[in-house]
Amino acid sequence: MPTAAGDPLPLVACVGAVVLDGRGRLLLVRRGTEPGRGLWSVPGGRVEPGESPAAAVEREVREETGLAVRAGAEVGRVRVPGPGVVYDVVDLACTLLDLGATPVAGDDADAVTFAAAADLERLACTPLLLETLRSWGALPS
Secondary structure, X not given: OEOOOOOEOOEEEEEEEEEEXXXXXXXXXXXXXXXXXXXXXXXXXXXXXXXXHHHHHHHHHHHHHOOOXXXXXXXXEEEEEOOOOEEEEEEEEEEEOOOOOOOOOOOOEEEEXXXXXXXXXXXXEOXXXXXXXXXXXXXXX
8 A cells, every 4th residue: 555655554563363262252352442442353463573473462362351372373364554554464363271261351452252153243343354254264153
């Protein structure tokens, strides 16, 4: 995405976590800050300098939900326009380390839930979240 001067916007490395619980429900956080304040999305955020995507996604899930996960394979990648930047988001499949743990909203999340397939269409999600996850085969069935 070029700027008005024709220069490409800087890319910001980000991660997202696709986490299913023991009942096959998708972990979602309601964003407490922009972009997407008040909308539901998968946990995630920026990759810090020197951090691997796997370490970043494990940290972000812990900060936003209090849950410990192990990062797995890449599920997909999207580029999301932001203010003066483009977020380059890689979503990773993650495994819960404690299936009995209860998520608690933290960091920039103001709520957290596990959503069954039937619940997803009723939630106000970030733009194209469900369509993108569906195209990757990453939604609960």
